[in-house]
Amino acid sequence: MGALCCRPQPVDFDGEVNLFHFILLRCVGKGAFGKVRMVQHKQTQELYALKYINKAKCVKMKAVANIIQERKLLEEIDHPFVVNMRYAFQDDENCFFVLDLMLGGDLRFHLERSGSLSEDTVRFYVAEIASALAYLHENRITHRDLKPDNILLDASGHAHLTDFNIAVHFSERRLLSGVAGSMAYMAPEILAKRGYTYTIDWWSLGVCAYELLFGRRPFKGRTNTDLTHSITKDHLRFPEDAEKKCSRAALQAVKGFLERDPSRRLGCKSGEGFEELRRHPWFSCIDWTALETKSIPPPFIPDSKKANFDASHELEELLLEDNPLKAKTRKNRDVNTLSVEMRQMEDQFETYDFKKMLRRSYYPHNQQIVSSFTAATSSSGGPIASRPVTPAATEQRLTRITTSEDCSPYTGCEPVQMKNVQYGEKAYS
The missing domain is CATH 3.30.200.20 (Phosphorylase Kinase; domain 1)
Incomplete structure (x- = not known):
């Protein structure tokens, strides 16, 4: 009993x-x-x-x-x-x-293992994340912390954007002004405190593409002041062997993302930013319909035994x-x-x-009901197997900053203030 x-x-x-x-x-x-x-x-x-x-x-x-x-x-x-x-x-x-x-790991984990990734692999990841960004921007959301650590692979090798801890809604009528994100990936308009909207995400995607292709970031600085100066002032330079590692179309795309004038930045052209990106020569081989249904086989499949x-x-x-x-x-x-x-x-x-x-x-x-982009379910009633599936590797210690200026209208309260905080969060965080 x-x-x-x-x-x-x-x-x-x-x-x-x-x-x-x-x-x-x-x-x-x-x-x-x-x-x-x-x-x-x-x-x-x-x-x-x-x-x-x-x-x-x-x-x-x-x-x-x-x-x-x-x-x-x-x-x-x-x-x-x-x-x-x-x-x-x-x-x-x-x-x-x-x-x-x-379960496929984050791109920081794979980048540190391999040093750099092939052009085809980088183009595939950039296209998938670009699709996610375009969706967010259509819903007036800017991510603000795009970096390899926050791009996770599923078991099949598809890329997914994570960590929405400092993501916010934006409006052209009231520009965002908070210095938020990981400094090495911040767009110059953030650091210059000129006000910004979704355009900052395309800059961050350009920094990611450069880093994945060449194994280092385009702008460097030993201190935050030096890094700010480099991002806002230094001329964009590619490694001497850049054309041996990737095509000229790839270099043009990266250069387009890293345009300091947001109105001229790739993905930001008024009225047709994402369509302009899809038409870019670097993405001419991408079938975007097949890409967004995950019908294109990923160029890299994570080792499920590790x-x-x-x-x-x-x-x-x-x-x-x-x-x-x-x-x-x-x-x-x-x-x-x-x-x-x-x-x-x-x-x-x-x-x-x-x-x-x-x-x-x-x-x-x-204020509306938001229809789901993907309604397909598995036989067990859960999301289709191609979507779920990655945890995080060790986070490189980066300066992540956010201020209270961009309190989202729907919280009615001040968000966390962390200036020059060194953090070691993992990618799901």
């Missing part, structure tokens, strides 16, 4: 999603506020990445508004080349994002974690006894279930 108390409680899959709905598997990443684990949905058997954020740490680092902003923005988007949110929920200790699982990320996270979880993650029933607490920040998370980090809820925008100028 006494053994009855040890039987697992039945899971209510018809109720709101919670951690009891998932089997916790290996740890695959670590961020500023928590970790990333592979999980399996108990009912559908689908695999996902679970990013969990400790509420107390979030409050301590003044990051509550950023977490809420990311949660609301991710509800709005669904694209084949984005790491999409599938579920969101919270318990008394953590906020949870359940995301498409990416860990394409830092395997030390799993060991750290086993040996050093004093409060390992496990599903817990929520306590009946009076929210009025909580701090302002804790109440804010309780109220605004809302539950989301992609199988039960339509995607929508919280942005005041874009």
